[in-house]
Amino acid sequence: MRKASIRLKTALLASLTCVTVHAWGMSFERQERCIEGLTPKCQVMILATGQIDKDSPKQFKSFAQTFPRGTWVAVSSPGGNLVGGMQLGLAIRELGFNTTIGNSDYSPPDCLSACAYAFAGGVSRKLTPGSRYGLHQFRGSDQAINAEDTQKISATLAKYLDAMGVDRRLLDYAQMTTSDKVTVLTLAQAQLLKVDTAGQTSYARWKVEVTPDSKLLAINSSLFTVGSQIPITLGILPVPGQNNKVACLIYYKSNDASAFSASNPQHFEIGKEIYPLISAGNWQEKTGGYQATFLIPDNLLIALLQAPDDTVITLSGSFSKPPQSNTTTASTNPLTAYFGVGNLKNSLQALLKR
Numbered sequence: 001m002r003k004a005s006i007r008l009k010t011a012l013l014a015s016l017t018c019v020t021v022h023a024w025g026m027s028f029e030r031q032e033r034c035i036e037g038l039t040p041k042c043q044v045m046i047l048a049t050g051q052i053d054k055d056s057p058k059q060f061k062s063f064a065q066t067f068p069r070g071t072w073v074a075v076s077s078p079g080g081n082l083v084g085g086m087q088l089g090l091a092i093r094e095l096g097f098n099t100t101i102g103n104s105d106y107s108p109p110d111c112l113s114a115c116a117y118a119f120a121g122g123v124s125r126k127l128t129p130g131s132r133y134g135l136h137q138f139r140g141s142d143q144a145i146n147a148e149d150t151q152k153i154s155a156t157l158a159k160y161l162d163a164m165g166v167d168r169r170l171l172d173y174a175q176m177t178t179s180d181k182v183t184v185l186t187l188a189q190a191q192l193l194k195v196d197t198a199g200q201t202s203y204a205r206w207k208v209e210v211t212p213d214s215k216l217l218a219i220n221s222s223l224f225t226v227g228s229q230i231p232i233t234l235g236i237l238p239v240p241g242q243n244n245k246v247a248c249l250i251y252y253k254s255n256d257a258s259a260f261s262a263s264n265p266q267h268f269e270i271g272k273e274i275y276p277l278i279s280a281g282n283w284q285e286k287t288g289g290y291q292a293t294f295l296i297p298d299n300l301l302i303a304l305l306q307a308p309d310d311t312v313i314t315l316s317g318s319f320s321k322p323p324q325s326n327t328t329t330a331s332t333n334p335l336t337a338y339f340g341v342g343n344l345k346n347s348l349q350a351l352l353k354r
Contacts, residue, residue, distance in 0.1 A: 026050040026077060028063040033074060035100060035128055037199075045072040046097070049107040052080030052114050057087040064095055069312075069338075071095075073122065074102025079113025082138050082153075086160050089121025093164065093202075096312070096338060098124040101131035110134070112182055116174075117157070120164040120195065123203065127187055127196045134182040135174040165202035167193040201310065203340025206347045211237075217249075218347035222315070222337035230254045230325045232315065232337045238351050239295070246296050246351060248277060250315070252323060252335075253289040259323030260290040268300060269314035270307060275300035288326065304341070305348055313339040 027050050034042040046064060064071070073092055079085070092099060099122030103109035109131040111119050116135040119125060127133055138153060154175070158168045170193045177183040190196040206220045218236040235249035250266055260283035268275045277294035284291055296304075307313075315337045322333040 024050045026052050026056040026059070026080070028060060031074075033072075033102065035072075035074075035126070037126060038072065038100075043072065045074050045100075045102070047074050047076070047102050047104065049076045049102075049104055052077055052084045052088060052118060054081050054084045056080070056084050057091045060088055061091050061095070064091075064097070067095070067097070069096030070098065070123075072098045072100055074100050075111050075115055075119055076102050076104065076107040076109060077111060077115035077118070079115055082114050082117070085114030085117040086157075088118040089160070089164065092118065092121035093123065096123055098122045098126070100126045101128050101133065103131075108132075116170075116195075117160065120161060120166045122197075123201060124199070125195060125197045125202070127190050132184045133190060133195060134184040135170070136177040136182050137174060137179045165194055165197075165204070169193060170195065201340050201342065203312070203338070203342065205340070205342035206344045208347050208350050216351050218344070218351055220339050220344075222339055230323060230335065232335075234315065234339065236296070236348065236351065244298075244301075244352055246301060246348070247280060248294045248296050249291055250277075250294060250317070251286060251289055251291040252317075254323040254325055255285075255288055255290075256323040257285070257290075259319055259321045260292075262320050264292075264317055264319050266294055266315065266317045269316065270300075270303050270311060273303065275303065301348070305345055307341045307344065309341065311341045313341065315339065 026048055029047050031045055031047045032042060033045050033047075044067075046067060048060065064073075099119045101109050101111045101119070109128065112132065112134045113136060116133060119133065154171060157171055161168045161170060173183045173185065173189075185193070185195065187196060191198050194202075204220055204222075206218050209217050209219055211217050215237060219233065221231060221233045231253045233249075233251040233253075235251070236246050237249065239245035239247050252260075254260075263279055264283070265279075266277045268277065275297060277300075278297060280293040280295050282292065304313075316334045317336075318334045322335070
């Protein structure tokens with residue numbers, strides 16, 4: 001699911017709210033907090049408290065720009081604007097942050113309603129003892145929502161949860177709870193639905209597919225390219241006639257032809273190591289985007305095979321002209337995307353027949 005697909009219904013979603021009480025607008029502050037189960041237990045976090053409104057995502061991104069990836073965001077909110085909650089979740093995921101539930105002297109350890117969708121943006125997510133994660137039906141702030149619009153909104157929320165790595169059955173709890181009540185999940189329910197990741201990453205796992213010409217292909221997608229709305233798909237496949245050699249297909253879902261007229265160097269980063277990819281051809285137009293093949297050097301292949309389970313792979317693409325997304329949103333340069341390594345080792349071994 002692309003961020004663009006969430007934006008398609010902005011006009012419809014803009015008037016939706018998921019909170020039924022008056023509350024102050026969301027604010028952000030830097031705090032050092034100690035939470036059992038985190039490593040280290042005590043660390044600097046972002047505390048986000050108050051009601052989510054349409055400006056909260058922008059304000060959060062401005063506040064959080066100096067914090068490193070992997071920062072924990074402790075949220076405490078009664079809810080607010082539904083689209084604001086999803087956009088805040090998207091911002092959290094783009095920045096590579098994790099989420100937990102916090103509190104302050106004036107804000108309880110609650111993440112309710114629209115906050116539940118913002119919480120889903122965390123790469124890793126942890127419910128703390130005594131905290132409440134709850135949700136209910138969305139409602140219009142100034143108008144009734146008809147059955148057709150309800151279906152459209154539910155479909156958008158389902159796609160959003162899919163992209164966040166949360167079980168879409170979470171919506172069943174929301175839809176069965178009237179807007180004047182809140183269903184609070186138990187920890188067991190939250191872990192079953194992947195709201196609490198129990199130490200697991202939310203990055204998509206690699207999978208092996210068979211191409212139309214009967215070749216094996218390890219594939220993964222990053223739905224949140226930092227600074228743009230351009231999804232990226234990676235495919236890794238054996239190099240014909242060369243033992244223990246693999247190539248990488250990189251696909252950007254952008255039809256901006258002018259941006260792909262040059263070579264546009266690409267590289268992987270694993271930890272502090274940078275691995276330039278070796279271009280094996282020009283960019284080719286492919287189903288609403290552009291695709292090119294790059295050879296994976298031996299040292300990168302070894303690093304991928306030996307990567308620990310919590311490794312995050314960074315793909316960085318440099319462009320002489322940053323490509324436009326298919327939603328006409330401008331992009332930053334370089335484009336950066338992040339991938340996990342779940343099932344990558346097994347996938348590579350299948351390609352190499354080890």
